[in-house]
């Protein structure tokens with residue numbers, strides 16, 4: 001009898017090293033991905049990546065099967081590296097989202113006091129969320145950007161090894177777990193300026209299977225306008241408004257082609273298989289030069305906005321059936 005090779009475990013990338021908020025998002029995803037568990041699929045292996053762009057490039061190259069990346073923060077807004085990497089290049093799709101509350105600690109090698117700290121290393125999104133605390137408690141400190149919050153903690157390395165001497169900062173801002181993992185002492189905890197800050201992470205994969213509609217879904221798109229004209233943005237927004245589709249995020253990003261050339265990255269409620277989402281996408285397709293569909297996936301935060309009169313799914317289905325009946329009688 002010949003042994004049947006077990007399917008290799010899928011590889012899920014995340015912004016590493018271990019101890020990032022991104023790793024927390026992936027851990028949560030894996031713990032609650034009941035669909036995969038029920039299907040009996042192999043448990044994915046988390047693969048730390050040094051940047052969001054690198055993780056998405058590895059996914060495009062087939063070295064990863066999915067990647068968990070930060071896309072939006074409730075205080076700092078969109079994560080531009082992610083938005084831009086999803087907007088160009090081979091198509092990728094979002095298959096899920098995870099919301100992670102973010103709380104930060106200031107940590108340093110044991111023996112360091114707050115008075116000793118002259119430079120602080122962390123991810124740019126973390127720095128933006130602790131700026132007020134820094135102004136109040138470490139007004140003279142220099143900011144040193146690192147690839148992630150956990151990379152900043154790892155750079156201090158708890159005073160062990162060459163990395164400890166190499167770090168051009170003497171304290172890091174990270175999740176508490178990353179500080180502990182690297183043997184650092186916490187100088188101050190919960191230093192975020194906004195209590196209740198949340199980061200939204202998305203699980204991205206190569207195009208293929210779209211998650212089935214759940215009744216509480218989101219769809220993401222990137223819209224490229226045909227030309228710049230008065231009311232151009234209004235024309236895009238009308239496509240959503242007339243179909244009663246609720247947008248949950250709208251950002252403009254430079255396309256990089258020329259000064260003043262922008263695309264719009266938009267999340268909205270609904271699934272590509274919903275009639276009203278289909279009609280919205282067709283409207284956008286007519287008025288835009290290009291519509292990049294970034295996927296439809298279950299919303300992490302549940303309750304969809306109640307539809308206005310005439311814009312419920314049943315209204316769209318009834319209108320479509322009415323037109324189909326008219327057309328069939330017209331051609332009989």
Ligand SMILES: O=C(O)C(=O)Cc1ccccc1
Nearest residue numbers: 020021022123125126148149
């Ligand atoms: O660096 C991390 O830990 C990340 O996952 C990126 C990030 C940084 C700050 C807030 C949320 C996510």
